[in-house]
Amino acid sequence: MLWLFLHLHVLTVLCDAPLPSRPQSVLVDRWHLTWRPAPGEEDLNFTVYYHSFKRPTDKDEWEVVPACNQTPSLWCDVGFTRAQAEHGCVKLQVQAQTRELISKPSQACSVHGDSCTPEVRLSARPGSLTVHLTKSHSLFQEYAAHATHRIYFGQEGASLQGHIISASSWTVDGLEEGRRYCARVEFTIFNKSVGLPSCVQCELIPERVSSTHAVVVAVVVVLLLVLVVPLTAYVLIFHRGYMKRCLKPPCRISEDLLQPLQPGVPQLVLSPCEEHCSVVSSLLPAEETLDH
Structure with a gap:
């Protein structure tokens, strides 16, 4: 009698307890499955299920991924499931579990396109x-x-x-x-x-540009073209010299060069002076010179 009472009490507690929330952000990135628990959910285990497509008439029979059965981890390598199905067409879902309570499943989606996932x-x-x-x-x-x-x-x-x-x-x-x-x-x-x-x-979804706004933009662009282009051409043609002078970097002469020379100070030679040299008309070997 006591055992029956305790059993009924446990069933009542479990029935009154809320189910854990579904796992969130269940993503597959190159057959690496990841997920995260709902905010506030703790002490959870997770089980990953897969369904392999073999023929269009197959029933949706879900099987447990052996490596991810009631695991506290937040990831699972599901690459082997791809080999179980034709064209690699596999569905995946994850359920959270705490004690004897199991959440509703969350379907996984693929981050990248694949042989059985559309490129969007x-x-x-x-x-x-x-x-x-x-x-x-x-x-x-x-x-x-x-x-x-x-x-x-x-x-x-x-x-x-x-x-x-x-x-x-x-x-x-x-x-x-x-x-x-x-x-x-x-x-x-x-x-x-x-x-x-x-x-x-x-x-x-972007908003349409009103016709009035488009007309104003067009008028401004036309005015800029009408004013800026001729003005630029006029400056380049008739004021090139002024522009060159404005762009020319300033030139400063050292003050030492502007001071008068002091007595006894050697003068700076700015250019080499001419040397007076004798012209050698011919060269004779040393032996012939001795003979003479």
Whole structure:
């Protein structure tokens, strides 16, 4: 009876205790998985799970990464999981655990594009945002039109719930200027997501330049060209001498050279004087000179 009471008491305590928060910033950088606990969470262990893509009809069966099962570390080398799947298409997630309580899983995203992670680039214009994608990847070469992109899109800070399916780059119009919009992209095969998604990227939608402002800028530029160019040409043509004198460095003569010479002081020779030399008409060997 006592054992039953204690067992019920433990179950009541566990049911009333809040679940640990999900791990945050779960990132994969060249198959090195990192994460961090939620603020205020302590004494946690973490378990990493992976799902390998083998066929489009496979079920989502998650397996534990043996090296990262209930570990207190905040990183895990998951390179071996890539060899378990076709094209290296592996999904990863991390759960936090304290005592008998387990958090909800946090999906990992890839910092860099890979054979099974899309290469994503965003470009913003007033009122629109373009998600640049490419068809040059191994999945498209094998599955053709059945290999597409699922693009999650929304304002920064909001949950990216809505998505579209696109085979290549996609542009959305009618966006609010001055706001930041974000996108996350993953590969799909037969409308089933595969591999690691790209990490969320955000761009600021620039504001349009009003027509009045554009006219003012154009007028100012024209006036500068009309005034500055002729003035510069006039100065260069008619006042070159004045400009040279202004740019010429100052020349100072030593005061010693300006003082009169004192008696007994040798005069400084500024140029070599002429020497009087005899001209030798010919040279004879020493023996011939002795004979003579």
